[in-house]
Amino acid sequence: MSLIKRTAYFVALPLILVFLWWALTLNSDSFWVPRPAQMVSTFTEVWIGPRFANDVVPSLLRLLVGLATATVLGIGLGFVIGSSRTLRRLTEPVLELFRAIPPPILVPILMLLVGVNDSMKVLVIVSGCIWPILLNTIEGVRSMDEVLGDTARVYGIQGLSRTIMLTLPAASPYFVTGIRQALSIGLILMVISEMFASSSGLGFTIVAFQRSFAVPEMWSGIILLGLIGVLLAAIFAVAEKRILRWYYGLKEVEHSE
Amino acid sequence: MNDEVSRPAASAREQRQEILLSVHGVQKIYASKSGPVEAVRDLTFDLRRGEFACIVGPSGAGKTTLLKIIAGLLEPTAGQVTLEGKPVTGPPKTMAVVFQEYGRSLFPWLTVQGNVDLPLKNARVPKDERDRRVTEALEAVGMAHAHARYPWQLSGGMQQRVAIARAVAYKPHILLMDEPFAAVDAQTRADLEDLVRDIWHRLGVTVLFVTHDIDESVYLAERVLVLSSSPTVVQEVVTIDLPDERNQLATRSTPRFAELRLHIHEQIQLAKRGLVPAQIAAGVL
Numbered sequence: 182m183s184l185i186k187r188t189a190y191f192v193a194l195p196l197i198l199v200f201l202w203w204a205l206t207l208n209s210d211s212f213w214v215p216r217p218a219q220m221v222s223t224f225t226e227v228w229i230g231p232r233f234a235n236d237v238v239p240s241l242l243r244l245l246v247g248l249a250t251a252t253v254l255g256i257g258l259g260f261v262i263g264s265s266r267t268l269r270r271l272t273e274p275v276l277e278l279f280r281a282i283p284p285p286i287l288v289p290i291l292m293l294l295v296g297v298n299d300s301m302k303v304l305v306i307v308s309g310c311i312w313p314i315l316l317n318t319i320e321g322v323r324s325m326d327e328v329l330g331d332t333a334r335v336y337g338i339q340g341l342s343r344t345i346m347l348t349l350p351a352a353s354p355y356f357v358t359g360i361r362q363a364l365s366i367g368l369i370l371m372v373i374s375e376m377f378a379s380s381s382g383l384g385f386t387i388v389a390f391q392r393s394f395a396v397p398e399m400w401s402g403i404i405l406l407g408l409i410g411v412l413l414a415a416i417f418a419v420a421e422k423r424i425l426r427w428y429y430g431l432k433e434v435e436h437s438e
Numbered sequence: 439m440n441d442e443v444s445r446p447a448a449s450a451r452e453q454r455q456e457i458l459l460s461v462h463g464v465q466k467i468y469a470s471k472s473g474p475v476e477a478v479r480d481l482t483f484d485l486r487r488g489e490f491a492c493i494v495g496p497s498g499a500g501k502t503t504l505l506k507i508i509a510g511l512l513e514p515t516a517g518q519v520t521l522e523g524k525p526v527t528g529p530p531k532t533m534a535v536v537f538q539e540y541g542r543s544l545f546p547w548l549t550v551q552g553n554v555d556l557p558l559k560n561a562r563v564p565k566d567e568r569d570r571r572v573t574e575a576l577e578a579v580g581m582a583h584a585h586a587r588y589p590w591q592l593s594g595g596m597q598q599r600v601a602i603a604r605a606v607a608y609k610p611h612i613l614l615m616d617e618p619f620a621a622v623d624a625q626t627r628a629d630l631e632d633l634v635r636d637i638w639h640r641l642g643v644t645v646l647f648v649t650h651d652i653d654e655s656v657y658l659a660e661r662v663l664v665l666s667s668s669p670t671v672v673q674e675v676v677t678i679d680l681p682d683e684r685n686q687l688a689t690r691s692t693p694r695f696a697e698l699r700l701h702i703h704e705q706i707q708l709a710k711r712g713l714v715p716a717q718i719a720a721g722v723l
Contacts, residue, residue, distance in 0.1 A: 328542035331511050334528075335535045336557035336608065346556060350547040427547040431590045 215397040220404070223397040228405055232386065240383040241409070243299060244371040247306025251363055255311045256356050259318025260348060269319065276316065284309035285373045292378060302374035302382075309370045314359035321355025322348055354428045357421055364417060368410050458644050459485040459508070459612060464517035466503050477503045479669035481517070485612075490638050490645045492655035494702060495665030495673075496710050501648045504670070505616045508646070509535050522611065531561075534605035538617040540597040544589035544604075550576070551585040554604045575607035576600075578640070579633060595626035599633070606637060612644040620650070628686050631658060635684060652706065656698045657684060664702055666709040673709045676702055 199217055206216045215223065228237065262268045287308055288301075295301040325348065333339075333347045375384030387402035422429070466478040477500040485491055495501055506512040508519050510529040519526040521533065537543040544553050554575055558568045576582045579599040589597050598618055605613055615634070619627045635658060638645050649655050655662045659678050666673040680694060689695055 326542050328537055328539045329545065331506075331509075332535075332537065332543045332545075334511060335509060335533070336560065336604075337529060337531060338557070338560045342560050346560065347545075350545070353547075427588055427590075430588060431546045434590045 213396055215400060219397055220401060224401040224404065227398050227401050236381050236383055236386045237405070239299075239381060240371055240375065243302050243374075243382075244306060244367050247303045247371070248310055248360070248363060248367050250303065251307045251310035251314055251367075252356075252360055254307070255314030255359065255363075256318050259315050259352075259356065260322055260344065262315075263319040263322025263352070264348075269323065276312075280312040280316070284370055288374060288377055297378045302371075302379075305374040306367050306370045309366045310363035313362035313366070314356055317355040317359030317362075318352055321352030324355075325351045354425055357425060361414075361417060361421070364413055365410065368406065368413070372406065456487045457484045458487040458489075458522060459646070460520040461504075461508065462518050462520070464504070464507055464514045464519065466500065466507060466512070467515045476669040478507075478514075480671050481665075483663055483672055483675065485644060485646060487611075488642050488644055489661065490635075490659050491647070491661045491663060492659035493646065493648045493663045493665060494650065494652055494655045494706065495670065496667045496706055497650055499665045499667050499709075500670040501650070501665065502616055504665075505535075505614055505646075505648050509533060509614055532611040533614065534608045534610035534612075535614045535616065536598070536601050536605050536618045538620050540594060540601050540618075540621070541590075543601055544597055546588065546590055549586055549588055550581060550592075550600050553589065553600060554607050557604065557608050571607045571609070572603075575603040578606055578637060579603045593626075595622045595630060598622060598630060602630075602633065602637070606641065610643060612646065613638075615645065615647045617649055618647075619654070627654075632684075632686065634658065652699055652702050653690070656680075656695060656702065657686075657689060662698075662702060664705045664709065674705050676705075 203217045206214055209216075262272055284305055288305055291301045291304050291308075295304060329347065329351060333343055338346055371382075372384035372387070375382035376388050379385040383402065383406065387399055387406075390396075390399035390402060461484070462482050464478060464481045465476070468475045468477055481504060493501055493504070503512065507514045508526065510519075510526045510533075513527075521530050524530070545556065548556060551572060554572045555568055558571060563571070572585075573582065576585055579602050581596060581599050581603060584592060584596065584600075589600060592600070601618075618634075619630050622630065631654065634645070634647070637643070647655070647658055649658075656678055662676040662678060664673040664676060665671070676698065678698060680689060680692070680698070
C-alpha cells in the first residue's frame with residue numbers, strides 16, 4: 182500500500198469524528214462539551230508551556246522506567262521459569278493469582294510500604310506491566326521448536342550462548358507481544374498512580390481540572406493521554422517491524438502455502 | 439621409490455579400517471502411559487572411518503531414536519555408543535547432524551550466511567577463517583548466490599542445501615543424516631543425493647544416512663544396515679558392491695542395482711512380519 186493511501190486510511194475516521202463534533206456543537210453552549218476550536222486553543226494554552234516539563238515529562242519518564250523494568254524482569258524471570266518444567270508447574274498457580282490482582286488496589290499499600298514518591302508510582306506501573314511480558318515469555322521459551330533446540334545442541338551451542346543465540350530470538354515474537362500489551366496497561370497505571378497523594382503529573386493535573394470544574398482543560402488532558410497512547414503504539418510498531426521482520430516474513434510464507 | 443609410492447596408499451587403507459563409530463548393545467525403552475515401550479531392543483554395528491553407510495527399516499523401526507542416541511541427544515536405556523574411542527554422552531564436537539525437518543532446523547531469524555556461520559561463531563573460530571569456510575561450504579552446495587537471503591525465502595530443497603552447508607562448514611568427522619530428503623520432490627531429491635555423494639568423496643567424511651527409501655539407500659551407500667521392525671535389531675548388513683562412480687540413470691538401471699534392491703526389499707518384508715534370518719535358519723518357520 183502506498184504511503185498516501187495508508188495516511189488516508191489513518192486520518193479518515195478521526196477527521197469524520199472531528200467534523201461530527203464540530204457540526205453537533207455548532208448551536209450548543211453546553212458547559213460540559215467544548216467546541217473543537219475552543220479545544221484547540223485550550224490544548225495549546227494548557228499543555229504547551231511549563232506544564233509540559235513539570236507534569237507531562239515526569240509522567241512519561243516514570244512510564245518508560247516502569248515499562249523498562251517490567252520488560253527486563255519479565256523476560257529474565259520468564260527465561261528462568263520457562264526453561265524448567267518443575268519451576269513452571271510450581272509457579273503457575275501463584276502467577277495466575279498475582280496476575281488477577283488489579284494493580285490500582287496496590288496503590289495505598291505501596292504508599293505505606295514505599296512512601297509517596299516516584300518509586301511508588303514506578304512500582305505500580307511495573308506491578309501491572311510485568312504480567313503479560315512474563316507470561317508470554319514463559320510461553321515463548323516453553324514452546325520453542327524441538328528440532329531447533331536439537332540443532333543448537335548438536336552444534337555445541339549451550340549455556341549462555343544458547344540463551345543469546347537461540348532462546349532470545351526464538352522467544353522474541355512472544356515477549357514483544359507481551360510488551361505491546363504492557364504499553365496500554367502502563368499508560369493506565371501511570372495515570373492511576375498519580376491520582377492519589379500526588380502533586381504533579383498528567384494524572385494529577387487532569388484530576389485537579391475535574392475538581393475545579395475546568396472542563397475544557399480536563400478534556401484537553403484526556404485528549405493528550407489518547408495522543409500519547411497512539412504515539413507510543415506507533416513508535417513501538419516501527420521498532421517491532423524491524424526486530425521481528427524475519428517473523429512476519431516467515432508467517433507470510435507459511436500462510437501463502 | 440616403490441616404498442614412497444605405496445606408503446600413503448597403505449596408510450589410507452589402514453585409515454579405512456579404523457573403527458570410527460561403534461554402537462554396542464543399544465537399547466531404548468520409553469516410559470509411556472500404557473507402560474514401557476521398547477523402541478530399540480539390541481543394536482550393534484561398527485562404522486569405519488570414511489565409510490558411507492545407510493540405515494533402512496520399516497516405518498516405526500526406531501530409526502530416529504537410534505540416530506538421536508548416536509548424536510548424543512538421547513540417552514540409551516542400555517548399551518553404549520563410542521565415537522573415536524570416546525563414549526558418547528552428549529553431542530560430540532566432531533559430529534554434525536542434518537535433520538529431516540529443514541524448515542525447523544534452520545534459524546529463521548538468521549540469513550543463510552548467518553545460519554552456516556553460527557556454529558563456527560559459537561566455537562570461536564576466527565572471523566577470516568569463518569568467512570572462508572562459510573563461503574566454501576555454500577559454494578560446495580551451490581548456494582553461494584543466496585547467502586544474504588532468509589531460509590524461509592527459499593524452496594525446501596534449497597533449505598536442505600543450506601543445512602548441509604552448515605554441517606560441511608563445521609568440518610565434522612562424521613555426518614549423520616536423518617531422512618534428509620523425505621520431504622522434497624523427486625528431481626530435487628536426485629540432485630541432493632548426488633550432492634551428498636560428491637561431498638562425501640571430496641571431504642572424506644564418514645556418513646551415516648537414515649532413510650526409509652530402499653532405492654536411495656542402495657544408490658548412496660557402501661553398506662546398508664537393514665533394521666527389523668520394533669523392537670529393533672539389525673536384521674542384515676548388505677554390502678553394496680556397485681562401482682564407486684554412480685549415476686542416477688545408469689546405476690539405477692544395472693541388474694546388480696535391481697538385485698540389491700530386491701534383496702533389501704525382501705528383508706524388510708520379513709522384518710515387517712517380525713522374522714529375522716536367525717529365526718528362519720533355526721527353523722522357527
